[in-house]
Amino acid sequence: MENLFRILKKANVPPSMQRIKILEYLQTGHNHPTADMIYQALKGQMPTLSKTTVYNTLRILVEHNLISEFRMFENEVRYEYDPLPHIHFKCDRCGAIYDLHTGAGMLESGMIDGHRITCRQINLKGVCRACLKGSADA
Amino acid sequence: MENLFRILKKANVPPSMQRIKILEYLQTGHNHPTADMIYQALKGQMPTLSKTTVYNTLRILVEHNLISEFRMFENEVRYEYDPLPHIHFKCDRCGAIYDLHTGAGMLESGMIDGHRITCRQINLKGVCRACLKGSADA
DNA sequence: TTCAAGATTGTAATGATTACAATATAAAAT
DNA sequence: ATTTTATATTGTAATCATTACAATCTTGAA
Known part of the structure; x- marks a missing residue:
């Protein structure tokens, strides 16, 4: 948690509850969620969370190389935290x-x-x- | 043309002008068009052509292995005729x-x-x- | 020629994503 | 601490590729 705060800071992404929670979600065993899956999973603990924020945050995290995105055979983008090539x-x-x-x-x-x-x-x-x-x- | 007719027949796809023209388009140097690109290219010579027909036809051609489809980094499916792995x-x-x-x-x-x-x-x-x-x- | 199966078409719906404007929050300056 | 300013968050509406669906047209078989 403090850890995530520092990671965001170091990557020049001003930390916020939303950004921390989304990054945390990707780092804790949730491997290839879509934006909607992340939204569904987090809106319980963050009732005011907006789907737009999820999209914005994911874009920012990708731009700062904290996570990566990919598409497989469907029309949906998936996100992951995994620095190793695979x-x-x-x-x-x-x-x-x-x-x-x-x-x-x-x-x-x-x-x-x-x-x-x-x-x-x-x-x-x-x-x-x-x-x-x-x-x-x- | 007669050639394409036979190809479709052989693949158990009842030939039609639309199917022949779409398959021909993919076999003549137009390498990775989207459904819309094919539609735009052919509606000049086939004024009644419908975009739904383009989608239907492409799906059928893919199902019968006459062409293949793929996605790259955008939200759009691209189609190609190229039997070789690449x-x-x-x-x-x-x-x-x-x-x-x-x-x-x-x-x-x-x-x-x-x-x-x-x-x-x-x-x-x-x-x-x-x-x-x-x-x-x- | 008639009939039935299948093909084509146009319109409306879907679903992921983005644009945009308004509100809220946090950081900087006084 | 208060004001100011920049940035983050939110909700709604728009976009864009694709699909669903129902109606019309063609075509091949009887």
């Missing part, structure tokens, strides 16, 4: 999104075909481990 | 999307961490070759 895997059946820290080393080169690569999005789809275990077509 | 690269400056057939071999394994991978989306961002050539920070 791959997102979404299960076709249960919809869960897994972080794969395996093999994240490929594509490390900053130049491909003369283009300068500054941002990578690697999205996979399929059937996840848990679903495979419970079905016949494993 | 990586999409979007230039931060001009917005152009390049197909990179370089190094598409990595991530080839069908299993990662016990998940079955059936679909891959690899999106890169940065500054493209053409933009770099015309600027000082190359």
Whole structure:
């Protein structure tokens, strides 16, 4: 809590209750929520919270590199706190999104075909481990 | 044209003028259009064309594996005809999307961490070759 | 030729996100 | 501490891609 306060301060984001709570939410096991999921989760403890504030705050946190955003196969942006490079895997059946820290080393080169690569999005789809275990077509 | 007719037939998609024209558009150098771009491009030669038909047709063509769809960093679906596995690269400056057939071999394994991978989306961002050539920070 | 299935169309609805203006809060200056 | 000023938060309305739906048109089979 004090911790989050300092993190925001250090990143030149003036701390506020809303910003602390949203950043805290992303740092405590809630891995790939949408803006609406965050809003739904926090409005209980912050009754005056506005969805616009959630969107504004997420944009600011992304701009200051405190969190990152990505899209998978749906029309919705997901947010995460995870500084390590990794791959997102979404299960076709249960919809869960897994972080794969395996093999994240490929594509490390900053130049491909003369283009300068500054941002990578690697999205996979399929059937996840848990679903495979419970079905016949494993 | 007759060619496209046969392709649709073979894929169990009853051919129609709309379907032929949309598939033709994707096969003739128009690489990553959105549904709206296709609609705008074709309504000149097909005045009665409806945007709903464009969406319906694209969905059908995707379902029958005649084309594929993907999203990059914006809220819009893009469509392409390109059977080869490749990586999409979007230039931060001009917005152009390049197909990179370089190094598409990595991530080839069908299993990662016990998940079955059936679909891959690899999106890169940065500054493209053409933009770099015309600027000082190359 | 008739009929039925499927294709196309236009309009209205949806859902995520953004724009905007008003209010509230916090920081700076006196 | 009080005033002033900048910034943050909020609610409502707008936007934009996409989808739902119902009506009309085509087409292939009987």
